[in-house]
Amino acid sequence: MALASNIVRRPGSSRYYVRVSVPTKLQAFLRKKELWKSLGTSDPHAARAKALPIMSGWYAEFEALMARREPSAADLQGATWSHYSTALELDRLERAALPTDAAIQAVQEELATDIEAGRVPWSDDPLVQLSAALDLKMMKEASATSRELRMHKLAAVRKHLAAGETALIEWAADDVIQRDRLLIEKGSAAYRELCQRLQRAEIQALERAQERDQGNWTGAPADPVVAPVDPTMGRKHAAPGETLAELYARYQVEQSGRVSADTWAQNLGIAKLFFEHVGETAHVTAITRKSVRSWKHALASWPRKATSIKEFQGMSFKKVIEANATVGKPVISVRTTNRYLSAIAPFCQWLFDNEYIEADACRGMFLTVDKEKRTVYPWSGDELKTIFSSPLFRRCRGDKQEHLPGDVAVRDWRYWLPYLAAYSGARLGELAQLLTSDVRQLHGVWILHVTPEGADGKSVKTAGSARVVPVHSRLIELGFINYHKRMVARGETQLFPELEPDTRGHFSRTPSRFFAGYFQDIGVKVDKSRNFHSFRHSAADAFRRAGFMDETFAPLLGHTKGSTTGLYGVVPQGILSQRVEMIEAISYPGLVDLMEQGRPVCQRSAAASDSESVKRFWR
Numbered sequence: 001m002a003l004a005s006n007i008v009r010r011p012g013s014s015r016y017y018v019r020v021s022v023p024t025k026l027q028a029f030l031r032k033k034e035l036w037k038s039l040g041t042s043d044p045h046a047a048r049a050k051a052l053p054i055m056s057g058w059y060a061e062f063e064a065l066m067a068r069r070e071p072s073a074a075d076l077q078g079a080t081w082s083h084y085s086t087a088l089e090l091d092r093l094e095r096a097a098l099p100t101d102a103a104i105q106a107v108q109e110e111l112a113t114d115i116e117a118g119r120v121p122w123s124d125d126p127l128v129q130l131s132a133a134l135d136l137k138m139m140k141e142a143s144a145t146s147r148e149l150r151m152h153k154l155a156a157v158r159k160h161l162a163a164g165e166t167a168l169i170e171w172a173a174d175d176v177i178q179r180d181r182l183l184i185e186k187g188s189a190a191y192r193e194l195c196q197r198l199q200r201a202e203i204q205a206l207e208r209a210q211e212r213d214q215g216n217w218t219g220a221p222a223d224p225v226v227a228p229v230d231p232t233m234g235r236k237h238a239a240p241g242e243t244l245a246e247l248y249a250r251y252q253v254e255q256s257g258r259v260s261a262d263t264w265a266q267n268l269g270i271a272k273l274f275f276e277h278v279g280e281t282a283h284v285t286a287i288t289r290k291s292v293r294s295w296k297h298a299l300a301s302w303p304r305k306a307t308s309i310k311e312f313q314g315m316s317f318k319k320v321i322e323a324n325a326t327v328g329k330p331v332i333s334v335r336t337t338n339r340y341l342s343a344i345a346p347f348c349q350w351l352f353d354n355e356y357i358e359a360d361a362c363r364g365m366f367l368t369v370d371k372e373k374r375t376v377y378p379w380s381g382d383e384l385k386t387i388f389s390s391p392l393f394r395r396c397r398g399d400k401q402e403h404l405p406g407d408v409a410v411r412d413w414r415y416w417l418p419y420l421a422a423y424s425g426a427r428l429g430e431l432a433q434l435l436t437s438d439v440r441q442l443h444g445v446w447i448l449h450v451t452p453e454g455a456d457g458k459s460v461k462t463a464g465s466a467r468v469v470p471v472h473s474r475l476i477e478l479g480f481i482n483y484h485k486r487m488v489a490r491g492e493t494q495l496f497p498e499l500e501p502d503t504r505g506h507f508s509r510t511p512s513r514f515f516a517g518y519f520q521d522i523g524v525k526v527d528k529s530r531n532f533h534s535f536r537h538s539a540a541d542a543f544r545r546a547g548f549m550d551e552t553f554a555p556l557l558g559h560t561k562g563s564t565t566g567l568y569g570v571v572p573q574g575i576l577s578q579r580v581e582m583i584e585a586i587s588y589p590g591l592v593d594l595m596e597q598g599r600p601v602c603q604r605s606a607a608a609s610d611s612e613s614v615k616r617f618w619r
Helices: 024-030 044-066 073-096 101-116 126-163 170-180 189-213 244-254 261-278 289-299 317-327 334-353 381-388 413-422 428-432 473-478 480-489 509-521 534-545 550-557 564-568 573-584 591-598 601-618
Strands: 007-009 016-021 034-038 439-442 445-450 467-470
Touching (some): 024 044, 073 170, 073 189, 126 189, 170 189, 261 289, 261 317, 289 317, 289 334, 381 591, 413 480, 413 534, 428 509, 445 573, 473 480, 550 573
Antiparallel strands (some): 016 034, 445 467
């Protein structure tokens, strides 16, 4: 018979088991992704009958746990102060019930009268006398007995707190979890933290009681953990439509043009971590300088790439930090912490400007970092010769052995991207994402149109990065236009179809990693001062060697304000001729001969006419 997918047999077993998936929110709490239980039978009919009540029980447990919530800082502070206040109130009521001297005297006189009247028989047996005087003795020693019990209790609680024991206070912690419907697992780090807070509250209450024994009722907690609830710590919940996530969405709509869609996505992911720390249902006034400072301190323990680490899947911000204390993954750097703060700082400023909060919560919160500037230098002439005379640009052994001489001619993105970067100054990401339609003729000149338009996932660094860059005659001589024509003939949309976007839509990830390794293999990269971006700096230096000022060639590098000219690729012929002149001024002494040696003869003749047309255009 057909059984539900929840009723299965394990490999090698004839018995049936029932299983259910644990909701993502509860996986960290239950420490499981699935619950399994043997049904103790090989009969499918019996298995189905036995499975239903088990599954019902599990789903009821899930529902009860889902109704609980992660404890906030305000929850813990409230529980601590409540325990302290309740203990003091019980002490007050106990003292109010202690017998007065007049009450003790009255009982003593009543006892004497009863003895004289024979209502309490006289006996030589001490037990009879003890029984008769027991009530009176307890009344006389009640106050001293209470003081002694408190003294012993205080010593015991202090001993347990010092040793990390929780047995004496677990009853109170269990009561808090049940009363406030908190998602805290018994025995977890969060449970121990709650117990320790309650122990410290108990100690403070017992110390106040000792002061009361001396007639001092003015004492206050000396432990900073035992304090009244701070009204700004999130005990107040947001009204519908004004949760932190909803306010962030409103902020994003108002500021949509400030950054790219990719940056919005990254910042939202970081903001969600901050909201988890503050309390996702908290009122916006929970965002204070104190809460930002607390989050900043917590980030010091936040693992690098935590959201992609399997061990942390389904965990909250706080749970990830707790788990990493055992897992031991490397934590983020000071610079990355500042980047996280930068992700929420504009939102906090917007909240302040719109009078949701009373202060700019992020002002002055950034960490001081090493002032040493991380500089990328241009390639030297010798380094450029090494690169373009290496096997990749001649003949190599093939994939994954490009740095070794061989008989394979690689002529895909691995070959063209360095040449394009060296003779255009364009960024790696700008070149890797080019479409075949981005390479075309304008006023008879071949151009590269660097633009975010044309396909999903394309982007430029700033609005001014969109631009028209003439194709250098050296690239044409090498056969770049012929390569482009082959891609068009194949029906390719991407100029480099082998490159695929990463999860953020960027095409630069694969070539960036490839060239980092390749440049190391051929010996031109020994540290972070040399990388693919060095081609961009080399092009800038070439412009300067030709006598052009930085502000003159800035448009070719995308260092200008945004314009429709750059966005749509429409450039007047006069401006284009100036750009051709500047591009053609890029020259690297000694490279021309190397390129001629590495280029097949058929390419030289096929590209000659296109190259000469470029030169005639600007001459």
